[in-house]
Amino acid sequence: MSDTLDLDRLLFLMDTAERQGRHLLTTTTRLFSQPIDADWVEALGEKPDLAERLDAFGARFARMQDTIGDRLIPELRRHLLETPGPALDNLNRMEKLGLLSSVVDWVEARNLRNRLIHEYMRNPEEFSSALQRAHALVPLLIETYNALNAYAKARFDNQASRWPAGLGAGT
Numbered sequence: 001m002s003d004t005l006d007l008d009r010l011l012f013l014m015d016t017a018e019r020q021g022r023h024l025l026t027t028t029t030r031l032f033s034q035p036i037d038a039d040w041v042e043a044l045g046e047k048p049d050l051a052e053r054l055d056a057f058g059a060r061f062a063r064m065q066d067t068i069g070d071r072l073i074p075e076l077r078r079h080l081l082e083t084p085g086p087a088l089d090n091l092n093r094m095e096k097l098g099l100l101s102s103v104v105d106w107v108e109a110r111n112l113r114n115r116l117i118h119e120y121m122r123n124p125e126e127f128s129s130a131l132q133r134a135h136a137l138v139p140l141l142i143e144t145y146n147a148l149n150a151y152a153k154a155r156f157d158n159q160a161s162r163w164p165a166g167l168g169a170g171t
Contacts, residue, residue: 010079010152011162013072017145018164020064025168027057028138036131038124054131058116061134064141065113068148069106076152099147101140109137142167 031053034040044051073094074084084090091107094100112134115127146166153163 007079007156010072010075010156011164013067013075014149014152015164017064017067017072018149018167020060020067021142021145021167024057024060024064024138025142027053027060028135031057032135036135037128041124041128041131057131057134058113061109061138061141062113062117064145065109068141068144069110072148076148079152079156094144094148097151099151100144105137105140106144109134109140112137 031050044054069087069091073090077084077090077093082093085093088103088107091100091103095103100106112130115130116134149164149166
């Protein structure tokens, strides 16, 4: 299947997503250890440690979503001897293969990623709502990574010893 393709890039992207996922899970656990609402968002100006944790969550959520959606999925398609297409086509293909539970949720995660970065705390009520929804979508990122990783590992097991581990369940 992918014998003629070099697996180094696919393995690099799997490893990158695994590392990002581990950091995202850690930050998610720490950030959401307390209820987040509009008052919590408004108080961030007085709590720089929480503000930094919030920034780390947003960056890690975005980074993992980008790595999987924009780099890993197209690379996996190349190894399946398919031609990667536009992002939505790639996502639909992964959903069809059973490797992505919901294209709609993935697109929502992409939109939330943009909101967390570009609409940073303009409206505390909306921002806290976006944070809560992003928190609810972290398992989608983790489950998608795990599904892609297990699928690729099973198909290209000649490199299984170099394959990164799966990630624990999302929070």
